[in-house]
Amino acid sequence: MTRTTTPTAAGTASFDFRGRVYLVTGASRRVGIGAGIARQLAAAGADLVLQSWSPHDAGQPWGEDSEGPASIAAECEAMGATVTQIAADFADPLAPAQVMQQAVSAHGHVDGVVANHARGMAGTLETIDAAELDLSFAVNARATALLVKEFAAQHDGRPGGRVVLFTSGQHRGGMPAELPYVLSKGAIQQMTASLAAHLAPRLITVNCVNPGPTDTGWADEAGERWVRERMPQGRWGRPDDAANLVLWLLSDQAQWVCGQTIDSEGGFSR
Known part of the structure; x- marks a missing residue:
């Protein structure tokens, strides 16, 4: 098939990822950041491996998007991408190796990883327990x-x-009501510089994105209003806002950016 890049509303036509394969984790909900990244990569010519684990969403207030993984893949395939879908629970210590093995088996090589998956779980200092801390660290950091x-x-x-x-x-800024999430996500930020230093001699860049409050359907009305009032631009972040930055970091233009945590949150004032 002859691939041509297709501009999207977010303007990805300047990127050309033809011949490259990217693993995007956490691509289970059509309104999510993972889906936004997958669409933009497909529009820019990439082939994709999309990991999802819908049972996690089923246990959250926002609920499972049961048709999400298949629908996201179909959208990307309609743009010409070859897509491999993998359902995998990252609470399993063997899952990361199995996902990568399936990706390489299907595509021959993986050019980049976008580790967008997350276990989001509320919990204060008074309510946290060892089981939830262990699970959050396993899924998010390990x-x-x-x-x-x-x-x-x-x-x-x-x-x-x-x-x-x-x-x-x-x-x-403090997020005291989400300690399991905060502690495990903080570990990801802290591992970035060390992983980057280790892999830079091999010309692999490692960077970290903080997308800020993003409208993926998780906030109630009061939470939505609280965030919007603290956004200088008068709106929440959108999945395409995060995807725009991710595509640039994956591109050849970003070769000299390495080991950074980039806050892309619209001037959010806590």
């Missing part, structure tokens, strides 16, 4: 580190090796 390990092991040195991690805003 799985991310192991995915990077498996990605680096299969990377053959070709140009364009990229890792984009996702943290939250815990380094910019």
Whole structure:
């Protein structure tokens, strides 16, 4: 098939990822950041491996998007992308290696990883317990580190090796009602510089994105209003806002950006 890049509303036509394959984790909900990244990468010519784990969403207030993974894949395929879908629970310590093995088996090579998945769980100092802390660290921090390990092991040195991690805003202000999430997401931010230093000699860049409050359907009316009032531009972040930055970090233009945590949150004032 002859691939041509297709501009999207967010303007991805300047990126050309034809011939490259990216693993995007957490692509389970059509309104999510993972879906936005997948669409933009497909529009720019990339082939995709999309990991999802819908049972996590089923246990959250926003609920499961049961048709989400298949629908996201179909959208990307309609733009010409070859898409491999993998349902995998990153609470399983073997899952990161299995996901990467399936990705390489299907596509031959993976050029970059966008570790967008997250276990989001509320909990204050008074209510947290060891089980939830262990699970949040396993899914958010441990799985991310192991995915990077498996990605680096299969990377053959070709140009364009990229890792984009996702943290939250815990380094910019307190989030005391979400301690399991905050602690595990903070670990991701802290691992970024060390992973970047280790992989930079192999011309693999590692960077981390804090997308700020993003409208993916998780906030109630009061929460939505509280955030919007603190956004100088008068709106929440959108999945495409995060995707715009991710695509640039994956591109050849960003080769010299390495080991950074980038806050892309519209001037959010806590």
